[in-house]
Amino acid sequence: MSADFAGDIARLYARYRRDLPADHAAELAAQLGLSPTDLLLDLWCGTGQLTAPLLPHCAGALAVDPEPGMLAGLRDRGLPGVMAVLGADTDLPQLGRVLPPLGAVVVGNALHWMDEAATLAAAAALLRPGGGLAVVTQGPPLWLGPAPWQQAVRGALETHLGPVTGTYGSDASALAGRVGLLVGQGLAVQVSSWRADHVVDTDWVVGHLGRALFGDALTDGLRTALARALAGQPGPLVEQVVTTAVVARRT
Numbered sequence: 001m002s003a004d005f006a007g008d009i010a011r012l013y014a015r016y017r018r019d020l021p022a023d024h025a026a027e028l029a030a031q032l033g034l035s036p037t038d039l040l041l042d043l044w045c046g047t048g049q050l051t052a053p054l055l056p057h058c059a060g061a062l063a064v065d066p067e068p069g070m071l072a073g074l075r076d077r078g079l080p081g082v083m084a085v086l087g088a089d090t091d092l093p094q095l096g097r098v099l100p101p102l103g104a105v106v107v108g109n110a111l112h113w114m115d116e117a118a119t120l121a122a123a124a125a126l127l128r129p130g131g132g133l134a135v136v137t138q139g140p141p142l143w144l145g146p147a148p149w150q151q152a153v154r155g156a157l158e159t160h161l162g163p164v165t166g167t168y169g170s171d172a173s174a175l176a177g178r179v180g181l182l183v184g185q186g187l188a189v190q191v192s193s194w195r196a197d198h199v200v201d202t203d204w205v206v207g208h209l210g211r212a213l214f215g216d217a218l219t220d221g222l223r224t225a226l227a228r229a230l231a232g233q234p235g236p237l238v239e240q241v242v243t244t245a246v247v248a249r250r251t
């Protein structure tokens with residue numbers, strides 16, 4: 001699967017990608033040292049999956065993404081105190097020129113698309129003393145999960161698309177690499193993880209996959225195969241979602 005976040009993908013993101021749950025966001029904000037007077041920067045914000053739940057913990061947020069459709073989806077949420085800005089990882093040095101020192105910078109499920117070392121160094125340089133940087137991932141992807149219904153989804157996908165093994169930066173080796181990069185920058189690093197169980201249905205699984213499968217991969221044949229695979233599963237279908245946050249504080 002290659003990355004193309006244009007077109008319909010942003011609409012699917014808005015509907016089929018969950019926000020970080022409020023209780024997890026509260027813990028993340030505390031670990032970041034985020035205060036009510038701080039400005040938050042959400043890098044590669046999508047349609048606001050981190051911006052929205054962290055917003056109650058700060059004064060306002062700048063949410064950055066290179067895909068106009070994602071920013072439009074975020075703006076449609078009408079969140080007060082959020083400015084949506086078009087920008088990519090290559091724009092980070094420019095952000096440093098125009099922004100005040102920041103209370104927190106967060107990156108959710110996007111770092112694997114870019115030069116991780118350069119992006120983390122540029123993001124850490126934006127922090128005020130005591131400020132925090134978080135790299136947040138949810139994983140493994142739904143189709144690599146352990147439940148029998150998830151194995152059935154994976155089987156349907158692999159019949160149509162071949163092996164689907166990518167973890168999108170949610171695996172242990174990506175985590176270790178990020179911890180190493182942040183420690184190497186002299187930051188104080190901690191790793192936290194939280195679990196949430198979500199009951200899902202066929203509509204949600206197919207929509208979520210349509211969001212994750214770029215281009216025309218979600219054909220009518222694959223939709224039918226997924227619906228058949230799920231129809232044979234005893235309910236309820238529960239997705240256990242593990243969120244992992246690498247939180248680095250500037251001392």
Ligand SMILES: C[S@@+](CC[C@H](N)C(=O)[O-])C[C@H]1O[C@@H](n2cnc3c(N)ncnc32)[C@H](O)[C@@H]1O
Binds near residue numbers: 003046107110
């Ligand atoms: C998987 S989404 C993550 C959205 C959200 N942060 C979340 O946690 O759900 C990845 C986001 O990264 C953005 N993106 C992809 N390549 C990028 C790049 N080179 N620089 C900045 N953002 C990029 C995409 O437009 C997309 O909104």
